[in-house]
Amino acid sequence: MRTTIYFLMLSFLFCWACQSGQQQAPTLPTGQWHELLANYDAADWEKRGDFEVKPEQGELILANNGQQQGGWLVHKAMLQDFRLETEFRADPLVNGGIALRMQQPPPVYEVNLLNDADQQNPTGSIVDLARAKWLDSLDTRNWNQLAVEVKGDHLVVWINGEKVCETHDRKSTSGHLALEGPKQGGEVRLRQLRLMPLEPVEVVGPSLEERALAHQAPLVPLFDGSSFEGWEKVGQAKWSIEDSVLHGYSGKEGGFLATRQSYGDFYLKLKFKIAFEDNSGIFIRRPPAEAVNPNTSLECNIYDFNGLAHPYSTGSIVGYARAFRGLVDYDEWNEMEIFALGDHVVLRINGRKSAEAHVAAAHQHEGQICLQAGIKVFDPEKGPSDIYFKDILLKDLSQLK
Template sequence: MMTEQLKPKLKLLLGACASVLLLLSCNQEPKDDTPWISLFDGKTLNGWTQLGGIANYAVRDNSIVGTTVHNTPNSFMTSEKKYGDFILELEYKVDSSMNSGIQIRSNSFPHYQDGRVHGYQIEIDPSDRAWSAGIYDEGRRGWLHPLTDNPKAQAAFKQNDWNHYRIEAIGDTIKTWINDVPAAYLIDDKTAEGFIGLQVHSIGENQQEGTEIIWRDIKILTDSLSKYSRKSPLTPVITKNSLGTSELEQGWEMLWDGKTTAGWRGARLDEFPEKGWEINDGVLTVLASGGGESEAGGDIVTKEKYGDFELKLDFRITEGANSGIKYYVDTDLNKGPGSSIGLEYQILDDARHPDAKLGNHEGSRTVASLYDLIKADENKHMNPIGEWNTAHIISKDNHVEHWLNGMKVLEYERKSDDFKKLVSESKYEKWPNFGESETGHLLLQDHGDRVSFKNIKIKPITK
């Protein structure tokens, strides 16, 4: 039987125990019930493949260790599985002299710059610039979302210590956090799926070989993403019909603003056609008219003329469609029926349109060819009907290149004897000095079929 004298002491003891338990409970981190899937078993590189350069990768202390070597391009340890929508978390520690990154939705295709790894990169940047967790487009457009205007995220990086990344890629939206601080918020629809990659950046001869970057606790979530996705307080950077930081620095300009007809007119009109073309959700579309003159809006051209230039745009065709991008166009030529006269980057459904088997040389009217003059490389890669493709034209000092989806498919010399011979054997032989103008308009063709365009940008090249 407990004496009256012992009861107060017992109450004090129980109270002290309760306080200790409460303190321990408060200090405990909340349990993470997210059904993560580990991408790294802590012991081997099973499920991963190295691409690009020959930097050293090894497993040590339940971590992947990347080590720099001289005389090699960027190296990537890539997941063998591809991922579309996901939430990814990992930790890394990086040598303060290195640059690195986490590739997401990235790819390596034979047709793209001989297999070069390209795609979104979540930057690892221990330099004074401190853009860690910003978003770079490796092997393509360069910087999309630097941390120039996010000092909190810049300050969140921990030098010579472990840093934690959270990366959400859901639909066209990519969001990042560094050590739980919101870093980047990007809306971009360039690539929907690809591998995860751990980059060891190339180094110069004056940099120390053997520096390390270490990754651990790499885990991914691919189901129930709406349940686990976090809101970001940041204002999103939207790339559709706009320029990235690197593009602006390189001198690119938007040729179409994504909203209006500013800068464009009908090839035979003073203003933009009143019918036949539509602008909807940042996409410029020539409508199907079946070739009927009453329904067609006709070709459209830039109001400005251009000499040396680089042009990039995304195009999307419908089944059996025919269109084109013309350059060095003189709208004062050919006042009669047909399209305005200029050199043409052909846009075509090669599998279904009869033009694919026609031309001065068979195949010289296939997609990305110099229409009726030079056939594009047979190994070119064209995305399926309904998907976007990227056309790229470079014209400098009369040397011209056509690119399709990152692959150079033809090149030629304007005004050369070989070029003039091709013209003399083509449908253009009746036009004096065809394709030899110093400047001209750029043209998007109305050929009676539904074809869409976006992200139309130009870099004038000054001599």
């Protein structure tokens, strides 16, 4: 009897050891590049869902025959901070993606691969967190380069060498890399997929938005509700005041209302009202006496129209970060918040983060804040624009460290 029990225990321990060995996650040392497809090992991955996985001469094909539900191919290594590089191509309108720090589906962070410029989350977007800039040259039927860096709470995506989006977010600090099996018929192909784990960055303290809102400096009105004191007109737009509301009328040429004082680091909150397809925006850090445009200033856009692949809809930071659509209630009052501290700029529309970027040195200086009454640049035949502003408040963040 004892012998039987002894052998049963040995058998149990042997099976447990084998099972543990099979489940052991691969180790990816920090500071080294690890090729994940050149010597593809299915034992390093776990397939979850209904789709096809086909390694083929250094490529990995994720396919759906049109009858499958899709899913995820999850790498077993647990990751925190890392840099990922790969090349990808996909059939038209096939929806694929790469999940970052995934614990379980659906992922918190997914870099979307969807070749449709007018989607909320086109190729390169961090789904529902940061909408990628659209690259006219992008054609996912051909090979494209994708790079992703995840450090602490900072996530950045590049396509073909150009930064297309970034955000700061703290919902997930660790998890797995996962490749999406398409949800509909077609293929996504990856090659030269490599990953370098980085030394983890400890995220401490509140976010930029939290720090700015908690800062003890007062919120100061920039507009007194009855006069243009502290402001100067630039360009040909007509500005008027009625019932504590600023009204800008673009006419045929457009123009701006600029603060006489310059600001560098600040929190700005205001309310605006605009009709669909009318053009406006808030230009910040404009050097006095220079032209007001996205080269000299940062443009926080207020402009929506029906054109395909609108480059920078309302809530975008022009040239840096593209906002999601549907954030504005047209012909109603909306709130815009701008957080600007050094190179870090965040926009919120009606309480939702719409854009975030770390801007170039050329946009980190002090400058004027300019309210725009702009012409309809994409369809000027539709006539002039009207824009309304009120409750314009600013908090100086120059002492915020």
